[in-house]
Amino acid sequence: MPQLPRPSTSLRIGLLGTGKVASQLGPGLAAVGHRIAFVWGRNGQRATALADQLPGAQLLSVLPAPLPPADVYLLAVPDAAVAPLLQSTTWPAGALVAHLAGALPLDVFAGQAAVRGGVFYPLQTFSPGRTIDWPTVPLCIEAADPATEATLLELARSLSSQVLRLDSAQRLKLHVAAVFANNFTNHLLGVADALLAEAGLSPTLLAPLVRETVDKALAHPPFAVQTGPAARRDALTLAAHRTALAEHPAWRALYEQLTASIQAHL
Structure with missing residues (x-):
């Protein structure tokens, strides 16, 4: 320290x-x-x-x-x-x-x-x-x-x-960025935790993945190191995920929005 x-x-x-x-x-x-x-x-x-x-x-x-x-x-x-x-x-x-x-x-x-x-x-x-x-x-x-x-x-x-x-304008942009990096990320981790609980799986399974994701995003421009089915435009996997989220329409809508945002930044 x-x-x-x-x-x-x-x-x-x-x-x-x-x-x-x-x-x-x-x-x-x-x-x-x-x-x-x-x-x-x-x-x-x-x-x-x-x-x-x-x-x-x-x-x-x-x-x-x-x-x-x-x-x-x-x-x-x-x-x-x-x-x-x-x-x-x-x-x-x-x-x-x-x-x-x-x-x-x-x-x-x-x-x-x-x-x-x-x-x-x-x-x-x-x-x-x-x-x-x-x-x-x-x-x-x-x-x-x-x-x-x-x-x-x-x-x-x-x-x-x-x-x-x-100045105030810079601080406002910083605050919005912080909400994306902290509050929204924490909410998404909460969704992930709930999905694991439904399957009877431990949230600790995601710990190595979360740590690597954050470490990589801090070491490189995050958009440049995006991975996953949205980035691959993997239609079969995306369709399977939509089916898995059928009982959670709000989370499915969030999944669709994030998928579209990822693909828009490729």
Whole structure:
């Protein structure tokens, strides 16, 4: 695991949110020397559990007006909650506030005159029980002004060795790509797992194939190394697969769409 130097400045972080990202990011920032000044979330039980992991963090049951002082306020909340939270919160004058969303543009901060807006987007999937190797996680930064950008870059570089400046349009494309690579792939693995279960077969049978598929796709342009019956235009096998999926019309439709997409990119 890459080892990063300790940050030259310990920043005070106000953490708003207690979900999957916040529960990993808060301890990650504390571990590299930053101080979580406070934790707030709509779920009081989760907020208490997270604050208990962060030495010195104040637990806020409600958001005071104004908020306690911090160098950076991180909005680790759902995308749809960012704008309402910005508008309903009394921010200290000149507060540096950054959201963590992939698809939300920087202009969500438009009209927030008291706030210096920014983006601190970690390109990773977060799930309970999984440990995040923060030095390997790409962190994407965008800011409304150079001073805000400098602070967010300092914070990001203390946590990760992969820090990128991306504008909102680039970040949106990256987020869409990530959904294809992660969320859609995981769904397809779920379909495969269910089909194996129907046949009384172990999902572990696919493990070597999945690993080789991912390794190959990371080493070569994925379209260039496409294999399988769709790429071979193997009509007999494709017909057999359609028959095997007769009891699952939604999965069969997905199979047809993916087959057509593969053949369109040959």
